[in-house]
Amino acid sequence: MTFWIVSGAFALISALWIGWTLLRPRVDSEGPDALDLPVYRDQLKAVEKDLARGVVAEDEAERLRTEIKRRILEADKAGGAETRVAPRALSFGVAALGGVAVIGGAFLIYEAIGAPGYGDQPLSKRLADAEQARRDRPSQAEYEANIPPSPTPEIDPQYAELIEKLREAVVERPEELEGWVLLARNEAQLGNLPAAHTAQAKVIELKGDGATSQDYTSYAAMLIQAAGGVVSQEADRALNGALELDPKNPIARYYAGLMHLQTGRPDQAFAFWEPLLREGPPSAPWIPIIRARLESVAYMAGMLDYQLPPEAAMGANPHGAGGPSIEEMEAAQDMSEEDRQDMIQGMVDQLGRRMAEEGGPPSDWAKLIRAHGVLGNTERAGLIWSEAQRTFSSEADLAPIRQAAAFAGVEEVGPNGAGPSDEDIKAAAEMSPEDRETMIRSMVEQLGDRLATEGGPPRDWARMISSLGVLGEQDWAAAIWGEAQERFTDPEHLAIVREAAVAIGLEPAQ
Known part of the structure; x- marks a missing residue:
């Protein structure tokens, strides 16, 4: 209330000041020209005194008298002109409108940008109030007492009986x-x-x-x-x-x-x-x-120019295929660790089934491998990574999946269980010649059959050429290299296979 009294008094004083300025009477009714007449008359008297003392000649005195009289006539003429003053009623009207504008405008502006009913809110007071509000919150029981009762869900009688037994058991x-x-x-x-x-x-x-x-x-x-x-x-x-x-x-x-x-x-x-x-x-x-x-x-919080960071690209479903919804997250909080793992495993299996039936973008493959890595399903993550290497030929597509495979610890798994990985080839170098040739030839034949029937990414072709190089099958490797040059038109993909061809001497180093 004090605020309104003080602000109202200031607004009223401002309005009265404007009104008094408009309505106050004029002190001087004569203009500046009327004030000059006594000066001119004194000047005429001074001319006569100078003539009597012989200071000026007669003709000079006459010229001065003529000039001073001309000025007296002009001043007298200007002083006789009518001074126009605004009508009194109009002045009252303008003063009243000015007062209303000042008082009403002040209150309208405060209503728009102010906070009627609130006291001063310095930062220290707001922080103290927030801390007090945190300490003075109602208890959990008080909050729950204000929640309307929810309808009792219909549950299976056998389940209800089990729950009742569980309640008795914990007691x-x-x-x-x-x-x-x-x-x-x-x-x-x-x-x-x-x-x-x-x-x-x-x-x-x-x-x-x-x-x-x-x-x-x-x-x-x-x-x-x-x-x-x-x-x-x-x-x-x-x-x-x-x-x-x-x-x-x-x-x-x-x-x-x-x-x-x-x-x-x-x-x-x-x-x-x-x-x-x-x-x-x-x-x-x-x-x-x-x-x-x-x-x-x-x-x-006072950060008026804050802007959200760019939203990451996502599919139509913001949680991704098989990703948890908000309701699922909330439900997960109420589960035991074992049941939560079962729920996650269920969602992962659902995503895996969908991808097996419909396929999916590289981001889904990466998500599935990461999920299996989190769940400890390393073998399953390795199989999916192998399948991804057979499915995607572009390194740009394989890059996010490779990162997921590294996260799950299966990056070194080859593209096919029957095909040799880089580690397989290195290990073969330490075997006896007979054992090494038998192992590599078996894997190479299986890999060759798959490449002939299904094709594969550039890395599979590169591994095939490297393996044939170890076996000394230069002609076979040259045939594979020739077929790869016809199959891969993308220079980036072809460069992967060329590296293996260079390594075994089929192509000169660049």
Whole structure:
């Protein structure tokens, strides 16, 4: 109220000042010419005195009198002219309009760009208020009390009976960790989130120092979902526990940013979310959520010129084929480590089936190899890498798949189980001549059959030529080199095969 009184008083004073300026009476009614008449009269008297003292001659005195009288006539004429003054009513009208414009305009401008009803908000006060809001948040129980009850899902009676037995079992054997793990997962699947996070809290308690960052993240996710998407004090502590064990945990970092946004610290939310957006990967389920909100978060944090980084190229499905959706990510938080691995394995198998039936771009091959590498399926990752080498002939296509193969530790796997890799050829050099020839000839024949029927990428042709060189089959190698020159029109592809031909003496070095 004090603000309005002070600002209103200043606006009124400004309006009165404008009105007084317009309406005040004129002090002097005579113009500057009228003020000159006494001076001219004094000058005439001075001429007469000078003539009497003999200072000037008669003819000079007459000339001076004539000039001074001319000036007196001009001044008298100007002073008699009518002075035009604005009508009084018009002055009052202009003053009134000026006052209204000043007072009304000030209030309209403040209404548009000000914050009526808010006090001064210096940075120190806003930071203190945000910290206070974080400390004074309602508890998890208070948040849950305000959530309307959700309808009870229809479940299979046998499943319901098993869940009830599981609930009784953990009460009878409260120190059995596996029971609490199963209960937390199944309660979450049933939508009983309060019961789920209670069970997950028991899991963390039983694990003690052995609790993982993922355990805390799952607990926090259950709490947040149970509170309707709000990060309570309990969820905040769970996130802190997750980040202490793994500062790079992306889901914990996402929820930590959400917590800061909810408690009035958009600058801290930006500090959590912006690196997450840049780190990716683009298929991560939290990326579209952050991208949709980060510009407004930056604006609230005072970064008015912030621009989102360019969005990475993705297919029609932003999560990639078989990639996890946001709902799947949230569901994964409520699972045990074993079930989460099963879920990921299921999605990977789904992607593998789709690629087997429909094929896919190099990015899908790379994603599948990486996924198998994460799951520890090294043998499967090697088979897919071998198939990719047979499928793609362009080095540009193979480059991202090769990186994924290096990540999974299978980069050295050859393009075909029957075909020799570089390591096979090196190992053969250490064998007895008979054994080496037998091994290499067998693999070469199989590789030759495949190249004749199916073709293959340039590296397969290069390996074939290198193997024939070891066997001393120069004529056969020359025939393969000649066929490769007809098959590969791309100079880059042909250069790969030429390197092998040069190595065994079929082509001169360039």
